Amino acid sequence: MAASTLAQTVALSRRSVVNIWRQPQVWVPSLLFPLLFAALNSAALGKVPGQLADRFGIHPFGPNDRFVDFLFVATLTQGVLFGSLSGGSELAQDIESGFFDRLVTTPVARASILVGRLAGSAALGAVQALVFIGIFFAFGARVAGGAAGALVLPVAAALLALAIGGLACAMAIRTGSVEAVQGAFPLLFITLFVSSAFFPTVLMKGWYRAVATHNPLTYMIDGMRHQVLYGFDAGQAARAVLVPGALAALAIGLCLVTLRSRLASR
């Protein structure tokens, strides 16, 4: 990468991060609502792990039967999923407002425009993860995997943010519409709920269990959750990182193809 291309990418990334920071309405809900949801879930289902252990001798929520530890990764994933859409919304906003055209009339590398925008999503994802770790620690959650296990969480979160941000950006480039990007929110919501995020797959049944078991989010969440509930495990850590990493690579590729197609069809 040429020095000027790197400088351009960094400048666009900085803009993306600064823009997100200057719009609390973008990042506050993706921090608050998952926490609120966690509080509600915890109040409603907090006793379930202990009761399952007492009555049936099973520990689907982890060896310590602590719902707060189980919810930790779900909350983090939920926050990242919802926050990551902002990258796509911001890009669609740039297209709608004409700012994207301003960028395109400069000699900037086309990939820098995308990377700059996605960097904002990744940074938001990583920061969200750190904030959630802090808050959950304050409420008694622990990461059994120690520092190494804890490190897996923001890395996986940032990669998931890149993946979702990439898909949102591809949608933004394709449609040029903020509403269309935000319309993906219910889809993400459903994808999250049909995964192991809020309930262990072993307690599910029928089609729901089948879908949740094969949901890529389940692979990632279970890998992250292993670090929290059982301790650091390299294989599980790889699963936690590689699944969103592969999704991110696919999403960024899709993004670049969509951008090339948009610019070529003008």
Add this chain to the structure above:
Amino acid sequence: MSNLPIEASGLVRRFGTFVAVDHVDLAVEPGEVFGFLGPNGAGKSTTVRMLTTLLTPSEGSARVAGFDVVRDAAKVRRAIGVALQDAAIDPLMTGNELLRLQATLQGIPRAAAASRGAELLERVGLTAAADKRVKAYSGGMRRRLDLALALIHQPRVLFLDEPTTGLDPTSRIALWEEVRYLNRGLGTTVLLTTQYLEEADQLAGRIAIIDGGRIVREGRPAELKAQVGSPTLRVEVEANGEQDKAAAVLAGFGEARPAADGVLAVGLDGGAASMADVVRALDDVGITVASMELHTPTLDDVFADATGRRLEGAAGDGDGDDGAG
């Protein structure tokens, strides 16, 4: 093709079956302010978007700063400054931040960018507002910042797409002054699109009038006005029923010209001196004149002569920026 700052040959742009730009030829001389005048939807913005590499021509070719807009698009982008319609500026950033970003995107080293940015902000009168977010800027301030952003890399060719649309008269005049300085002081070649006759008249050395995607007139404003010929006499008669009779009388003094409803217009072959004869002739047939105005030709007359329609007063109509503007 020669090495003119802007040249186009047979430029066509279609959107589906709609032809937005229809075989446009352009040849803009170095150091010229070239005005592209036309109503909304005439094809001005579409032409600019092709010349600035934002749109690919459906047919024809164009070169900007000596480079082909399709084959050498990256080189064109390095040579041009662009201020598009609606001043698309990120409202969350400050003027300073946007100038720094634009400088980086243009590959200007940081130190040079800082001094150049400060100089530009001062020139467009935004030094005091440089650290305020753009969302707090007025429309005029945004336009001036937009211009500063377009100039950060000292482009050889500057495209201004309707730069004063929506501005108050004071801001409009301030922006005109800046364009004059860029052109006369720095020798920048400017292609300016506008739907305002006065703007084209004030700023442009040469004008192309575009309508329905085609250039219908091109030349220096004074030459174009002279081509329209004699001054136009506009007459309103008191009784509606007398319009046909009045038109017959006026026909004796020159050719009828397009005019608003209820108004008769004629190109006075005898010039201003024949006005008294017109009044007498109308009086002789018993027609009472409600009002009478003599207009020396304007660019609106040139437009009307070329298209059969008036541009004046149509500025707020039309389709806006629909890709065909």
